[in-house]
Amino acid sequence: ATQMKNESRMPLLIEFFGPEVLKAVVEAPSPRFLGTHLHPDIMPSSFSKKKTKMVVMFRNPKDTLVSYYHFCNNNLVLPSVEWDSFFSPSLFAWGSYSDHALAWNQRMGDPNVLVVTFEDLKQDLSAGIQQISSFIGFSLPDAQVQQVAAASTFNAMKESSANSHGNMGNVIFRKGEVGDWRNHFSPEQRETDEAFNKQLAGMELGGKMDYQRHCQ
Template sequence: KFSKLVETEGVPLPSKTAEKWDQIQDFKARSDDLLICTYPKAGTTWIQEIVDMIHHGGDPWKCDKVPIYQRCPFIELFLPEPIFTGLELADRMPSPRLLKTHLPVHLLPHSFWEQKCKIIYLARNIKDNAVSYFHFCRMNQLTTDPGEWNHFLEDFIAGKCIYGSWSDHVSGWWKAKDRHPILYLFYEDMKEEPAREIRKVAEFLGLELSESVLNQIVLHTEFCSMKVNPMTNYTTLPPSILDQSVSPYLRKGIVGDWKEYFTVAQSEKLDDICAQKLGSSGLIFRTQL
């Protein structure tokens, strides 16, 4: 496989990302950049498409000319030549840019803080996030095989997956929102009432949405719409990168799929982790309620 994991400042990252670490840290954010930040598989593609739709007044024809990963470059991603890298794409892009990262808060390039860029963080409950990550690791041909579910879950809990510990990620960004312009959203809230959450995003961006534009965005970004849209479902990448015959990139898109995978003991273990790591922070996920 293309990329092994290399520990970078305490966080496992793909070796290609680690090799270019200085370049990533020197990234020149612009003050009107909007950064979308998530732990992997929290619903990044969903919020990316929502924000791009908001920027284009809800017009799907304007949005869906190119794949989402080109409209919203993933800054620390390095793919095998001749495919783009995130930094190159971002550098070429006119402002205002929409950018994506999975970096934990302490590894974000400093220029984002210096430029006071707006950031949207989307979090997903630990159990569904783990299941989605497991299937992604199975179909992602660039990183090592995750093995069986039980084995993967142990690695996930130990923070050995790419981008490290889920709880450090969600809680680090949660704390940062008190000091920076960060809109912190939850996948479960978006599933419950997408229109309400889309309105929050528009408000954060200082934009107003008419009812008809809002409805259009809700319809265009529903799971079933995005699943069949080649500009959002990643089928434009070859199977040598993402093998969708193993598992589709937009797999199920639901809350509670974890119940199909977890034993009672595993579920209790993750509840304990959330209680210990998030307990005093005020950060509460639906699975904990």
């Protein structure tokens, strides 16, 4: 990862980089760690040319929507909204989410792309860390994997979020649970499974997301 001091609080998402931050990133020694929410079709072309390793995180769509709802309501720069007003079948049922997922599904055969899921990491964080470290070219002893895992649990990151994310810590780190969507979706809102079956079921990424287990 890029060796940057915590106190600089440099944003991880490349789409938020201003000129000064971009300059610092360009001048930083390799290897560097960057994050983005960009659609794969508009990623910088240099990522493909330089065979940049890309770890892509997916979370089941229902929990993703709930997480985004709370992120919006807890973010002081965004207007608050009630759940029933926020929930939109067109938003949930596969506008940008499905487009994003389908685009990454086409890249799952790329040796420089590794897709991991939030649910898998919650189930076995150590195995996920081992998989990711091997993918990016690091061979970690078991003791170091366990050390990284201990510091990477949701509770550990939430406790340290004031240092890592400043005032945004409480906005970004809320529950970190699998299945919280069941506390929000009404019986009518739960009838969105057909959209998944039409768009993503049968796809390699769709199978990896294990929709039936986590969303039904």
